[in-house]
């Protein structure tokens with residue numbers, strides 16, 4: 013067969029994997045949104061069957077041969093071409109997927125499946141000791157995984173690469189350290205500032221039906237198309253996509269708090285716009301039809317949630333609508349009071365409830381801890397102590413118990429080490445992209461003020477969404493902004509915004 017035919021064969025196989033993947037995702041969506049509890053066992057069997065099928069089809073030696081054939085042909089001559097990008101990423105994924113011994117994969121799955129329940133119980137009882145042996149085993153297996161993948165420098169590189177292909181621990185650590193110093197300074201200024209917002213404004217009764225109508229209105233205004241999506245309720249909100257024409261978002265409603273569903277919906281709609289903007293029809297199942305990295309994905313949700321959704325122009329348009337829908341709670345609140353309340357900053361224990369400023373400190377702490385654990389610099393038994401002392405240093409508050417400390421997140425029990433940094437990478441990229449969008453569209457804020465959010469959506473589609481994995485995250489950022497990963501635009505944005513909100 014010619015290289016061209018081999019490439020077509022790869023496309024055909026990728027499409028098949030894409031179809032199985034979409035079916036898997038649909039089952040998972042149903043699991044989180046609709047499934048009756050007694051179906052859990054059957055569902056687990058269904059999804060693990062499909063997962064095994066995808067793995068086997070992908071690691072087929074024939075796939076490796078097809079990739080090699082295209083690699084050594086003229087088809088990849090131009091490294092910027094779509095074919096070259098697809099082959100680059102398929103090679104990357106294929107090598108990773110075939111490097112792990114089957115026994116290790118099985119052992120890892122068994123261990124993490126059991127660890128979930130142990131972790132949940134330990135968190136409930138505030139008892140790290142009962143989770144310690146499971147965590148130790150997960151860390152040992154994770155180290156073995158890193159060795160099997162292979163890495164330069166430290167083992168963390170092999171894990172980070174699973175979620176943020178091409179990123180290195182050293183460069184991320186360098187940017188994060190600069191960020192940490194400036195965030196701690198910013199937090200100190202906010203603490204002593206003269207204007208302290210009244211955060212209780214958002215902690216009032218907000219009719220759930222109206223929260224839903226309002227959330228849907230915002231999502232529609234952003235360009236989320238309900239003819240190719242749905243908004244449903246889930247305990248742990250997420251976005252999922254089943255190929256061209258079907259991208260779904262979920263949220264959860266708190267009748268006594270406006271922020272959870274509102275900013276949650278904006279966040280997930282931001283993820284969804286990325287999925288909807290990928291060229292899936294032409295590249296279904298191929299890397300170019302898929303998102304660039306978790307960091308880039310998160311940059312899309314965070315930009316909409318924070319840089320747009322917590323901005324003055326956005327609320328100039330939406331606040332009167334919100335006031336008319338939530339008369340009892342917002343009728344007597346001024347614009348400035350409301351704007352300050354949605355930008356309220358207060359250090360707290362729980363990452364998922366954190367504000368825009370302290371959120372990243374939560375991530376930096378986890379990144380440091382994971383890296384040190386993997387390098388053997390922190391013993392598992394010392395995790396709570398190390399966590400608590402670092403937490404106090406960054407946040408200025410003492411951790412009262414492990415459920416509010418090192419036991420709060422599900423990630424480690426699921427074996428997801430190397431994942432956390434992508435949250436802050438998302439925030440950093442979001443600020444870099446948003447600064448550039450404002451340069452390219454000088455009247456962007458005036459447009460947002462008029463309720464025109466589609467101009468920004470178009471800019472994102474053009475510059476980011478349509479490319480999928482054609483460029484790796486850092487290269488994409490360079491192409492768009494002329495610079496690689498940099499914490500500066502994010503700190504500029506935060507320093508300006510919070511100086512104004514807090515009046516210092």
Ligand SMILES: [Zn+2]
Nearest residue numbers: 279283310313
């Ligand atoms: Zn997200």
